[in-house]
Amino acid sequence: MKDINNQLFSPASKITRADRERLHGHRAALLWFTGLSGSGKTTLTQALEEKLHQQDYSTMILDGDNVRAGLCNDLSFSQEDRSENIRRIGEVSKLFIEAGVFTLAAFIAPVQKDRNFVRSILGENEFFEIYCKCSLRVCETRDVKGIYKRARAGEIKNFTGIDSAYEKPLNPDLVIDTEIETVQESLTKIFQFLRDKNILTDI
Numbered sequence: 001m002k003d004i005n006n007q008l009f010s011p012a013s014k015i016t017r018a019d020r021e022r023l024h025g026h027r028a029a030l031l032w033f034t035g036l037s038g039s040g041k042t043t044l045t046q047a048l049e050e051k052l053h054q055q056d057y058s059t060m061i062l063d064g065d066n067v068r069a070g071l072c073n074d075l076s077f078s079q080e081d082r083s084e085n086i087r088r089i090g091e092v093s094k095l096f097i098e099a100g101v102f103t104l105a106a107f108i109a110p111v112q113k114d115r116n117f118v119r120s121i122l123g124e125n126e127f128f129e130i131y132c133k134c135s136l137r138v139c140e141t142r143d144v145k146g147i148y149k150r151a152r153a154g155e156i157k158n159f160t161g162i163d164s165a166y167e168k169p170l171n172p173d174l175v176i177d178t179e180i181e182t183v184q185e186s187l188t189k190i191f192q193f194l195r196d197k198n199i200l201t202d203i
């Protein structure tokens with residue numbers, strides 16, 4: 001039993017995370033991809049998930065686009081709501097990890113404190129911050145969703161990189177330079193990182 005805010009909570013289940021990981025046959029972890037819009041978070045999480053899935057990993061992607069449409073559809077893009085958005089995603093990720101699922105999160109998450117919060121609610125070797133490094137100039141040239149054009153035209157306010165700050169990760173676990181690497185090179189680097197950290201070790 002845990003004492004949280006002076007209330008006693010019994011464990012919700014008799015099955016442990018280790019039991020679930022054994023069932024899946026692999027460890028669970030959260031890879032958090034952060035970076036400007038257009039820096040490659042969605043591209044890399046999708047490509048990575050495809051490869052992991054082919055190797056029988058149980059995976060889940062949380063992405064700005066699927067979370068904002070449901071779980072967080074009551075939140076705006078104010079500083080306060082952005083933090084709440086990340087807090088909820090962090091808590092949901094934690095549940096996925098409890099379920100033994102290899103979880104990939106693709107969110108700009110512009111504030112270091114918010115990313116640190118997610119790290120703080122997960123255990124050692126469970127949260128990995130992957131910085132998709134790409135200059136605003138190149139992201140804007142890519143303009144995958146045409147969103148920079150709209151932000152420059154003033155149609156979208158508080159857009160990260162334009163009129164809202166992006167705090168570069170202070171101490172990321174991995175930096176992926178999507179400005180100079182191909183998607184395939186970035187993927188190779190991520191897989192090497194996962195092997196080095198023994199995250200992909202079967203159990």
Ligand SMILES: Nc1ncnc2c1ncn2[C@@H]1O[C@H](COP(=O)(O)OP(=O)(O)OP(=O)(O)O)[C@@H](O)[C@H]1O
Pocket residue numbers: 035036037038039040041042043044064106108142144145177178179181182183184186
């Ligand atoms: N090494 C690389 N890794 C990822 N994407 C790359 C790389 N090199 C080029 N790209 C291209 O950059 C673009 C990245 O777009 P993507 O939608 O993945 O960005 P995003 O970070 O998810 O943006 P948003 O925050 O708006 O969702 C794609 O067109 C992709 O093909």
Ligand SMILES: [Mg+2]
Pocket residue numbers: 041042043063064106
């Ligand atoms: Mg995306």
